[in-house]
Amino acid sequence: MKGVIVKCIEELIMSAAGKQIWIQILEKSGFTKHQIFLPGSDVADEHVIKIMGSTCEVTGKSQQEVFDLFGEYWINVYTPKLYGHYFNQIKSARELILKLNEIHKATTSNMEGARPPRFEFEHVSEKQIVVKYISHRGLIDIYISIVKGMAKKFNEKIGIEKISNEQVRLIFQK
Ligand code: HEM
Incomplete structure (x- = not known):
């Protein structure tokens, strides 16, 4: 899946829980704390799912809660900043x-x-x-x-x- 999806998760976690929590999620998912995701790069689907799963473990939220938080952030905060002109009207x-x-x-x-x-x-x-x-x-x-x-x-x-x-x-x- 494209890195833009992971960038959105990263921004959401950073703003809601802070950098240390994001680092824990990265490490639990098998990445180093220095891992950078680029919007257009490819991230294996299983890695994206793993990051979602680690987010549940680290934050204590259910999969449903994490999906809902992602969905809300994606359409209300993240995409309006980057792609607003596609749906402003x-x-x-x-x-x-x-x-x-x-x-x-x-x-x-x-x-x-x-x-x-x-x-x-x-x-x-x-x-x-x-x-x-x-x-x-x-x-x-x-x-x-x-x-x-x-x-x-x-x-x-x-x-x-x-x-x-x-x-x-x-x-x-x-
Ligand atoms: C401007 C708004 C949006 C942009 C820029 C966008 C862009 C993308 C991109 C880049 C991917 C990854 C595709 C890939 O890696 O092959 C994706 C996946 C996805 N998008 Fe969107 N999207 C937008 C809005 C939406 C909305 C409003 C929904 C649902 C109502 C949606 C549902 C999904 C789903 C479920 C996936 C996961 C991949 C899959 O199911 O195969 N997207 N989107």
């Missing part, structure tokens, strides 16, 4: 969710070897969609956590029902 969570293939394409086109997830949508009704999450990584739980972060971003309530590891039903208020 977007007014609702639904709109952003439906634009995600386009956004991933635009933001990763200059990152060699990036393979972001793809999404297909079944429009069940005006306010309800079923999202098909397509990725070899099986990280639908992270997708859901980012959607939860989006609900905060747009100050909306979104009903989220995980149907399977490939499908999630989203119910919007508007």
Whole structure:
């Protein structure tokens, strides 16, 4: 996975818990304390998962809590700073969710070897969609956590029902 995901985790930990905690997480994950991640570089998927796991161990938080913190930070703090112009005009969570293939394409086109997830949508009704999450990584739980972060971003309530590891039903208020 691209280093930008790990950079986001690093920034989140540094700001919420401090450098010493980040160093503990790095070392628990098999890196030295001097490890640097570059946004466009490749970090093996298992290393990213390991860093998430070490974050749980070091902070005492559950995987769900860490995913939710990541999702919230990713969409409310990290990407607006770096990629804000891709979604500044977007007014609702639904709109952003439906634009995600386009956004991933635009933001990763200059990152060699990036393979972001793809999404297909079944429009069940005006306010309800079923999202098909397509990725070899099986990280639908992270997708859901980012959607939860989006609900905060747009100050909306979104009903989220995980149907399977490939499908999630989203119910919007508007
Ligand atoms: C401007 C905003 C965004 C940018 C720049 C961005 C960029 C990226 C990048 C670079 C990756 C790694 C791809 C790779 O290493 O092959 C990624 C992965 C991912 N993105 Fe995004 N993304 C954005 C918004 C979102 C949002 C809003 C969601 C969900 C609602 C999302 C869901 C995911 C998930 C679940 C992955 C994990 C990889 C996988 O499932 O295969 N992203 N994104």
